[in-house]
Each structure stands twice: as C-alpha cells, then as structure tokens.
Amino acid sequence: MTNETTAEPVLELRGVSKQYRRRGSVTHVTAVDGVDLTIRRGESFALVGESGSGKSTLAKLALCLERPDAGQILLRGRDLTGLRVSKLRGVRTAMQPIFQDASASFNPRRSVQSALFQALGRLRTTAERRAHAADLLERVGLRPAASFLDRLPHELSGGQRQRLAIARALAADPVLVVADEPLSGADVSVRGQVMNLLADLQAERDLAYLFITHDVSLARSFADRVGVMHHGRLVEVGTPEAVLDTPSDPYTKRLVDAVPDIEGPEPAPAYDPAPADPAGQGRT
Numbered sequence: 001m002t003n004e005t006t007a008e009p010v011l012e013l014r015g016v017s018k019q020y021r022r023r024g025s026v027t028h029v030t031a032v033d034g035v036d037l038t039i040r041r042g043e044s045f046a047l048v049g050e051s052g053s054g055k056s057t058l059a060k061l062a063l064c065l066e067r068p069d070a071g072q073i074l075l076r077g078r079d080l081t082g083l084r085v086s087k088l089r090g091v092r093t094a095m096q097p098i099f100q101d102a103s104a105s106f107n108p109r110r111s112v113q114s115a116l117f118q119a120l121g122r123l124r125t126t127a128e129r130r131a132h133a134a135d136l137l138e139r140v141g142l143r144p145a146a147s148f149l150d151r152l153p154h155e156l157s158g159g160q161r162q163r164l165a166i167a168r169a170l171a172a173d174p175v176l177v178v179a180d181e182p183l184s185g186a187d188v189s190v191r192g193q194v195m196n197l198l199a200d201l202q203a204e205r206d207l208a209y210l211f212i213t214h215d216v217s218l219a220r221s222f223a224d225r226v227g228v229m230h231h232g233r234l235v236e237v238g239t240p241e242a243v244l245d246t247p248s249d250p251y252t253k254r255l256v257d258a259v260p261d262i263e264g265p266e267p268a269p270a271y272d273p274a275p276a277d278p279a280g281q282g283r284t
C-alpha cells in the first residue's frame with residue numbers, strides 16, 4: 001500500500017467514455033461517462049458501485065480489452081488509445097487481469113504448467129520457464145509446486161484456481177493488476193488468504209491494483225483510495241475514510257447505508273491483515 005501522491009502514474013484515464021448499443025435497438029447505454037482517474041505505482045484503488053454502474057466496463061477499458069469512444073488511456077505515460085492491436089499486445093502485458101471466475105479464464109485442456117509457460121513466453125529456455133513457474137506456484141501457496149504443474153484447471157479447488165490466476169498474472173511481471181470481483185463466491189477463509197496474498201505481493205513488487213468490488217467493507221480495509229461509480233460516472237474519489245465515513249455524494253451515502261454489516265455486530269471478515277497462509281496447504 002502507498003499513500004504517496006508523488007509515485008509514478010501507472011494508469012491514467014482522461015475523459016474516458018464508452019457506450020454500448022442496446023440489443024435489438026437503435027438506442028445506446030452509456031456504460032462509462034467521462035471518467036478521469038490516475039492510479040499510481042504501489043497504490044490500491046478500489047472501485048465500488050452497484051450492479052450496472054459501469055465498473056467492469058471501466059476495467060475492460062483500462063485493460064484495453066475495449067476501446068473507448070472518447071478520452072485517452074495512458075499506461076506509464078504512453079497513450080494506448082490509438083495503438084494498433086499488434087502494438088497493443090506487447091504493451092498490454094504490463095497490465096494483468098484477475099477475473100471473478102478463474103475457471104472460465106483457463107483453457108480446460110491445458111495443464112497448470114502450460115498455462116504458466118504461455119505467460120512466461122519471454123523466457124528463452126524451457127528450464128528457465130519451468131523454474132520460474134515453480135517459483136510462482138510456491139509464491140502463491142500452491143505447494144509443492146511439482147505436484148501442481150501437471151494438473152488440469154478443473155483438478156484444483158476454486159481457491160487454488162484463484163491462486164493460479166494470480167500466479168499467471170504475476171508471470172507477466174505486471175505493473176498493474178486489474179482484479180474484477182476476484183473473491184465473489186469464495187468462502188470467508190479463502191477471501192482472507194487471497195487478500196493477504198495480494199497485499200503481500202503488492203508490497204514485494206510495488207504493484208498497483210485496480211480492485212473492483214461490491215464489498216464496501218473490503219474496499220475500506222484494502223484500498224488506499226476508493227472510487228464510487230454511479231451511472232458510468234466516478235462520482236466520488238478519496239481515501240476510504242473520507243469517501244465511506246463522510247461521503248459527500250448522496251449516492252455514496254446510500255451505497256454505504258445499504259451495507260448493514262459495515263459497522264454492525266458482524267463485520268465482514270474480508271481481509272485479515274495477518275501474514276498470508278505460510279504453508280498454503282489447505283485446499284482453498
């Protein structure tokens with residue numbers, strides 16, 4: 001985590017908008033509407049907002065999986081907006097996604113090793129890739145690595161697949177990780193372990209995170225800054241305390257008030273700031 005406002009900007013969105021055509025209609029929906037946002041090296045930025053507010057579209061725009069209709073997207077100062085797909089491919093590896101449904105993001109017929117080798121394409125020899133893949137698996141708690149390399153994605157538990165997704169993202173040596181609801185559906189212990197792992201990796205690698213979540217309490221515990229989306233607009237941005245404790249926008253207030261457990265008797269056990277599961281033994 002960082003509170004540095006002087007750290008290098010990793011991702012900059014300037015006046016970014018995206019519309020989609022409604023199916024079977026000539027009308028459009030504005031999914032993202034004139035968003036300005038800068039995320040800096042080592043910063044965790046949580047994006048919250050109700051369903052349909054445009055969070056996932058913003059994530060796809062940031063990852064250049066969608067092209068904006070207006071505005072600019074810069075990665076470490078380089079404008080990606082007009083880049084051809086062939087050029088974009090090389091640049092895009094610096095931004096890695098982790099999606100909610102890890103099983104859908106792996107080829108079911110490719111082994112763990114094969115999935116990681118693909119992401120480690122920059123390494124020249126098979127021996128280098130194998131060693132690096134094993135290091136990554138160990139790092140995310142899939143131990144012993146040798147016992148995971150030949151497995152297929154469906155032979156892992158949901159929590160193990162999510163760890164594998166993190167390992168694959170790290171394999172590309174990113175500066176920015178865009179995590180779209182990576183913990184939805186995970187049970188409480190997995191959530192805590194994965195959040196701890198993400199926090200540890202961030203500290204080790206000075207990663208920036210764009211973290212999308214419905215979970216306001218998770219945003220509060222994890223993020224350096226929180227942004228609130230409403231109808232495609234970023235209506236409020238600031239520290240978790242400023243945004244969530246003393247919201248200035250009426251929509252943010254409603255969003256926070258709608259979370260009964262935020263200060264209630266059973267706070268969501270989303271993120272335990274204890275060290276990550278050192279052995280990573282359990283099927284998580």
Ligand SMILES: Nc1ncnc2c1ncn2[C@@H]1O[C@H](COP(=O)(O)OP(=O)(O)OP(=O)(O)O)[C@@H](O)[C@H]1O
Pocket residue numbers: 020021022023029030031049050051052053054055056057058
């Ligand atoms: N490919 C698409 N085609 C048409 N409309 C789309 C498309 N993707 C998103 N939308 C619309 O854009 C708006 C924003 O959707 P988006 O998925 O970005 O919201 P979200 O905040 O991520 O929602 P959720 O939290 O439910 O995932 C919604 O009205 C959605 O229906």
